[in-house]
Amino acid sequence: MNTNEEIKEMVKQKYSEIALQDQDTNASSCCGSGGCSTEVYNIMSDEYDHLDGYTADADLKLGCGLPTEYAKIKLGNLVVDLGSGAGNDCFVARHETGESGKVIGVDFTEAMVDKARINAEKLGFNNVEFRLGDIEKLPITANVADVVVSNCVMNLVPDKPKAFGEVFRIMKSGGHFSISDIVLTGNLPEKIKNAAEMYAGCVASAIQKDEYLQIIKDAGFTNIRLQKEKPIIVPNDILKNYLTEEEIADYNSKPNIIFSITVYAEKTESCCEPKSGCC
Structure with missing residues (x-):
């Protein structure tokens, strides 16, 4: 991949295309809610329809977990959803x-913001x-x-330390x-790492799991823990777009290295002045 700005523009263009598709087109193209696996976007999503607040029109099947299910949201909270898409997690x-x-x-x-605003207005x-x-x-x-x-x-953001620094800044x-995000526990084939579609699909953009968790720690968060972890299996009909048959066989012969994780962390309450006795 090229510069950070070029990466952002590529991701923006791809997700604009998805946002502008209707549900039927989206399904048939496999760039989201379809059942086929010729695109990487639709191979890792979890089903939301058991969650209260779920809105089918806002579910583009672009996620890799259910962070709102684990987020411990309480009545009266101010919640921020980063990369809100058509609004599904916001409505939950x-x-x-x-x-x-x-x-x-x-x-x-x-285009995603426009789509989400229309969905919110309908509701x-x-x-x-x-x-x-x-x-x-x-x-x-x-x-x-x-x-x-x-x-x-978050894995799509080129400067992940800066992104998590921003999360820390806005949080009380x-x-x-x-x-929820995609991380690695090994090295991807170079042909996958250099593929724009695999980057926009959250695979080639993923970093090592240990590095990801260290970035969170370095941003100042505490009580970091995994709430869920699941392997992501890339089907052969996607791999064949980037790898030869021999390379696919070699890739599949090794332990899985792509995982979806849902990670929790806290911004520890600031301590007041020592002389007050609260520390």
Whole structure:
């Protein structure tokens, strides 16, 4: 891949295309809600339809976990969803935070923000807001979020330390996040790592699991723990677009290295002045 800005533009273009498709086209093209596996986008999503607040029109099947299910959202919370897409996680979060809370979704694809706003308007939600913005420079005030969620998006951000630094900045002391993402436990074949489609599909953009968790720690978060982990198996009909038959056989002969994780972490409450006796 090339520069960070070129990577962002490539991802933005791909997700704009997905946002502009209707459900039927989206399904038939396999770039989201379809059942075929000729695209990498639809091989890792979990089913949301058992969760209260689920909205089918907002579910583009682009996630790799169920972060809102594990996010411990309470009534009255302010929740921020990073890479909010058509709004699915925001609407599930809104059910948990209730009318007394607020949900802010941030996405850097204008077509996705437009789609999410239309969905929110149809549902009559006046406490769900969608903002156009970059995760590396969030359009959100510091120290306001009780909970941050994100579903298979942080791995697409070129500067991950900066992104998690932004999560720390916007979060209140005592707040926490639940983020689902793709990580690696080994090395991908170079042909996959250099494929734009596999980058936009969250595979080639993934970093090593240990490195990912260290970035979270370095950002200042504490009580870091995995809430869920599952292997991601890339089908041969996708691999054949990038690898020879011999290379596919070699890849499949090795232990799986692509995983979806849902990770939880907290922003520890700031201690007041030692002389007050609270520390």
